[in-house]
Amino acid sequence: MKREPTLTPxxxxxxxxxxxxxxxxxxxxxxxxxxxxxxxxxxxxxTARLVAMLLEKWGYEVHTGIGRxxxxxxxxxxxxxxxxxxxxxxxxxxxxxxxxxxxxSQHAGKMHACGHDGHTAILLAAAKTLAQRRDFDGTLNLIxxxxxxxxCGAKAMIDDGLFERFPCDAVYALHNMPxxxxxxxxxxxxxxxxxSDVADVTLKGVGGHGAMPHRVKDPIxxxxxxxxxxxxxxxxxxxxxxxxVVSVGFIKGGATHNVIPETVTLGVNIRAARPExxxxxxxxxxxxxxxxxxxxxxxxxxxxxQLTPPMVNTADETLLAQQVCTELVGAENVVVQAPKGLNxxxxxxxxLKAVPGCYMLLGNGEGEFGGCMVHNxxxxxxDQVLPLGAAAWVRLxxxxxAG
Numbered sequence: 001m002k003r004e005p006t007l008t009p010x011x012x013x014x015x016x017x018x019x020x021x022x023x024x025x026x027x028x029x030x031x032x033x034x035x036x037x038x039x040x041x042x043x044x045x046x047t048a049r050l051v052a053m054l055l056e057k058w059g060y061e062v063h064t065g066i067g068r069x070x071x072x073x074x075x076x077x078x079x080x081x082x083x084x085x086x087x088x089x090x091x092x093x094x095x096x097x098x099x100x101x102x103x104x105s106q107h108a109g110k111m112h113a114c115g116h117d118g119h120t121a122i123l124l125a126a127a128k129t130l131a132q133r134r135d136f137d138g139t140l141n142l143i144x145x146x147x148x149x150x151x152c153g154a155k156a157m158i159d160d161g162l163f164e165r166f167p168c169d170a171v172y173a174l175h176n177m178p179x180x181x182x183x184x185x186x187x188x189x190x191x192x193x194x195x196s197d198v199a200d201v202t203l204k205g206v207g208g209h210g211a212m213p214h215r216v217k218d219p220i221x222x223x224x225x226x227x228x229x230x231x232x233x234x235x236x237x238x239x240x241x242x243x244x245v246v247s248v249g250f251i252k253g254g255a256t257h258n259v260i261p262e263t264v265t266l267g268v269n270i271r272a273a274r275p276e277x278x279x280x281x282x283x284x285x286x287x288x289x290x291x292x293x294x295x296x297x298x299x300x301x302x303x304x305x306q307l308t309p310p311m312v313n314t315a316d317e318t319l320l321a322q323q324v325c326t327e328l329v330g331a332e333n334v335v336v337q338a339p340k341g342l343n344x345x346x347x348x349x350x351x352l353k354a355v356p357g358c359y360m361l362l363g364n365g366e367g368e369f370g371g372c373m374v375h376n377x378x379x380x381x382x383d384q385v386l387p388l389g390a391a392a393w394v395r396l397x398x399x400x401x402a403g
Contacts, residue, residue, distance in 0.1 A: 024125075027390070028383045030054075031121035032103035035381070038092030038110040038117075041147040042068045042156075047090045047120065051144045054124055058131040060142070063165070067157030069146040072166050075131060077401075080138035084400045085168035085355065086393055087348060088123035089116045089148035098377035114374045115176040115364065118381030118389075120144060122174070125386065126393035133394075136401035141166045143351075151196055151308045154347040163354055170317045171357040172396060173348045174389060178373050180363035182385050184333040185325040185392070187360040189318040193311040194243065194271035195278045196345035197304065201226070201289055205298040207262035219264040222296035223251055226266065229292055233284045243273040244281050245343060271345060273310055282306075311349035314356040321358045324395045328388065362389050 030050075039047055048064060051071050055062045060073035069090075097104050097111040105111045127142055143162070147153030177186065203226070205217035227248050238244045246268065253264030270285060272278040286302060293300035325334045348359050362385055364370040370382035 024387045027121050027125040027386060030124060031117050031381065031383060031386060034117040034120055035112045036103045036106050038105050038107050038112045039090075040094060040110055041091055041150055042153070044069050044090045044146045048144065048146070051090070051120065051124065055127060055142070058128050060127065060131065066162060066165075067146065067153060067155075067160045070153065070157040070160075070162070071144040072162070073127060073142040073144075074166060075127075075134075075140045075142075076138075077134045077140075078137035080136075080401060082138035082401050083141065083167050083169050084138065084397055085141040085143055085166070085171035085351075085357075086123060086126070086397070087143040087145055087154075087171060087173040087351060088119040089145050089153070089173075090120050091116055091147050091149055091153070093149055093375060095375070095377055099380050101380060111377065112381070113376060113379045114149065115379075115381040116148065118176055118383075118386060119174065122386055122389035123393060125390035126397070129390065129394050130397055136398050138401035140397055140401065141168055143171070148347055151345060151347040154350040155308075158350055158354060168355050170400065171351050171355045172317070172321065172359070172393075173351075173357075174360050174362050174392070175346070176364040176370075176374075176381060176385065176389075177361040178364045178371055178379070179366060180361065181333075182363050182365040182370055182382060183329055183388065184335070184363040185329065185360055186335040186338070186363075187313075187318060187322045187325055187358065188336065188338055189313050189315050191243075191273040191310055191312050192359055193342045193344055193346045193349065194245065194273050195275075195310040195349070196307045197270040197278070197282065198307060199268040199270065199285060199305070200303040201266045201268060202301045202303075203264045203266075203293060203298050204301070205260075205262060205296075207260050210258040210260055213260060216260045217297045218260050219262070219296075219298050220253060220260060222292060222298045223253065223264040223266055225296065226289065226292045227251070229288045230268065230285065233281055233288070237280060237284050238272075238277060242277050243343070244277050245269070245271040246281065246285070271343065274312075275310060278306075278310060308345050308347045309349045309353055311346050311352055311359055313352070313358045317356050318358040320399060321360050321392075321396065324392055324399060325360070327395060328391055360392075362392075
């Protein structure tokens with residue numbers, strides 16, 4: 001059975017920040033309860049009910065069913081006009097857990113393998129503290145989002161009127177980062193994660209006997225050429241100091257050795273760090289698909305879908321987050337400059353497209369405690385960093401909503 005970590009002083013808020021009243025063990029228990037009952041996508045009913053129940057208990061005005069299963073807890077204090085949003089994701093992944101922990105998943109084939117249980121518990125811990133202290137002046141909107149993993153939940157909440165019903169002058173979120181030391185933050189201005197788009201390409205030729213390829217229009221050969229041609233986009237069209245990814249994830253065509261099929265389909269994943277790069281890459285994908293099809297005498301159809309935009313942290317909001325994190329752990333433990341962000345994608349980008357804000361990373365630890373990468377059956381959120389994440393949200397709310 002996997003050994004559990006013992007909390008060290010810097011991770012316990014009463015020791016680190018005696019003025020902040022957070023019962024770390026209580027929220028670690030809540031985190032582990034959520035971990036043991038993982039839910040996927042928009043089917044986060046039990047998690048959403050737990051969140052709503054706790055927020056109501058602490059005096060928040062609670063709104064449920066936003067974007068199907070999203071929850072917003074609103075707390076107004078004083079007469080201040082400033083409005084702050086903080087978001088946590090709630091959904092799990094379709095993975096069979098292999099941690100051996102006593103609080104491991106009780107739902108077969110489902111697992112909190114990305115730490116959203118921790119993100120939810122962090123925001124709940126901050127919610128309780130802020131409700132008890134009420135030492136800010138303005139409106140606090142705590143946003144608990146479903147279906148981040150499929151990149152659908154944030155847009156669903158926005159399309160359901162999230163920011164019309166709960167206006168925010170800024171919005172923030174965080175994510176744990178395995179392999180990064182516990183007690184550290186990564187808070188970068190500018191692009192921090194890539195857009196995510198997909199393209200389903202269908203090449204239609206004329207099928208026939210494998211012994212008579214001169215009588216067919218071969219979509220297999222066209223597909224092979226297309227895979228190679230697509231790799232030139234990043235190498236020859238994207239600047240070296242920019243970031244983009246074009247990957248072919250699947251090729252489907254044919255069923256037997258001696259028949260050249262009529263059609264082949266390819267699944268392409270496209271990512272980019274900047275909106276203008278995203279547009280350029282889409283243009284080049286479309287041009288290369290059309291040109292390759294023409295060169296091989298086949299027809300091409302492309303279904304190109306933009307899923308989520310690049311995530312870009314705005315300067316002023318990022319600076320505030322950097323200052324808050326520096327106050328907590330010292331400048332030496334806050335990374336504010338790096339060559340690039342993450343190659344993954346995150347649908348919090350939709351919120352940052354609508355409202356200024358910042359997405360930051362919280363070190364999950366290294367080695368045995370916190371080093372296992374996300375989306376792995378052996379991953380677990382490091383409970384040692386939960387109070388620190390909550391402290392960051394409390395301090396941020398106090399600073400942003402200062403009277």
